[in-house]
Amino acid sequence: MKIEAAVTEHTSAPFTLDELDLDAPRSDEVLVRLAGTGVCHTDLVVRDQWLPVPLPAVLGHEGAGVVEDVGDGVHHVAPGDHVVLTYDHCGACRRCAEGRPALCAHFLTRNFSGVRPDGSTSLRRGTTEVRGRFFGQSSFATHAIATSGNTVRVPTDLPLPLLGPLACGIQTGAGSVLNSLRCAAGSSIAIFGTGSVACAAVLAAVLSGCTTIITVGRNPAKLRFTAELGATHTLLARNEAAEDIRDLTGGGAEYSLDTTAKPAILRQAVECLDQGGICGHLGASAPGTEVHLDMISLLFSRQVRGIVEGDSVPAQFIPALAELYRQGRFPLDKLIATYPLSDINQAVTEADQRPQPKAVVIPG
Structure with a gap:
């Protein structure tokens, strides 16, 4: 079928709308008419080839839409269902079997190769292949082919x-x-960054009952926005940020998150911790980026752990967040500009100008 899609032609090129041909769904695939797709930092680092997905490609990996057709091996969704398209995973490796699909042994090939496991792509421009299947979807488009494993049904x-x-x-x-992190009620957390990931973490910290929620960033307007979401303290980023956090918390935060992927900021996120504290690292950096940490500081039971996709099982976690949104306890709509x-x-260019950290693009 003919679709319209935003194509990334070459490194750091602007997105260009073009008409492409999209395959019909195979046995384990789902055809989705997209209603909206979030623009994520990962899309941009792939556009700029920090992560080398072959180009030209259609990116986009936060799609939501309506199922139009399914392959004969798909049974959990049907035409007319509303779905969110998340990351792809094999469902059969050891980590998937353990209920940890974000650590799938085939995560990189299924999400960043731009092709199916058999090497084929679902998109073409005439006789020329265009890489699709980005995160099992390529959803900067009017329609996408998703997989049985990354299609999550949500309320209509x-x-x-x-x-x-x-x-x-x-x-x-x-x-x-x-x-x-499983932040406990009454605990303290320092969140470095003010983008959509950081703002979602603020909303979750409020849900968890954290009583000290500190955000650190460079943009005063965005810091004020995090306060509207529930941050109890906001700090302008500076070299002494870790010391500031230790002063605010009377010794150090119990938890911290670095959403920036900047080595100096990750070090601050570790140094702001109290003894026994845990730092979560979840930013996408260029391969080979290194960070230097004080080993004596780590010796006192401080931990650093990488986090992919929030350690979630999407089929459970996405509907749970949607229900919390329905109840008014997770106001994700505050984060979004369409x-x-x-x-x-x-x-993309207005990301630093608007208060809402998350853009959603809507076909029309």
Whole structure:
């Protein structure tokens, strides 16, 4: 079928709308008419080739839409269902069997190769292949082919375009607090960064009952926005940020999150911890990026742990977040600004200007 998609032609190129041919779904695939797709930092680092997905490609990996067709091996969704398209995983390796699909042994090939496991792509421009299957979807488009494993059904009475970011960025930020760190009621957390992942972490910290929620960033307006979401303290980023946090918490935070992927900030996120504290690292950096940490500081039971996709099981966690949104306890709509798909480049360039950290592009 013919679709319209935003194509990344070459390194750091602006997105360009083009008409492409999309395959019909195979046995284990799902055809989805997209209602909205979140724009994530990972899309941009792939566009800029920090992570080398072959180009040209259609990116986008926070899709939400309506099922139009399914392959004969798909039984958990049907045409007409509302779905969120999350990261892909094999469902059969040891980590998937343990209920840890974000650590799938085939995560990189299934999400960053731009092709199916058999090497084929679902998109073409005439006779020329265009890489699809980014995160098992390539959802900067009017339609996408998803997989049975990354299609999550959501209620039909919620605003579907706003649910797309649950697929990755919001799932990652919220899951880091709720699943990975399991922040206790009455605890303290320092969150470095003010993007959508950080803001989702603030909302989750409020849900968890954290009584000290500190955000650290460079943009005063975005810091004020985190306070509106529930941050109890905001700090402008500076070299002494870790010391500031230790002063605010009377010795150090129990938990911290680095969402920036900057080595100096990750070090601050570790140094701001109290003894026994845990730092979660969840930013996407260029391969080979290194960080230097004080080994004596780590000796006193401080921990650093990497977090992928908030350690979530999407089929359970995405509907749970959607229900919390319905109840008014997880107001994800506050994080979102919408744009037509044709204005995707504007959505990217305005990221530092608008208070809402998450852009969602809507086909139309």
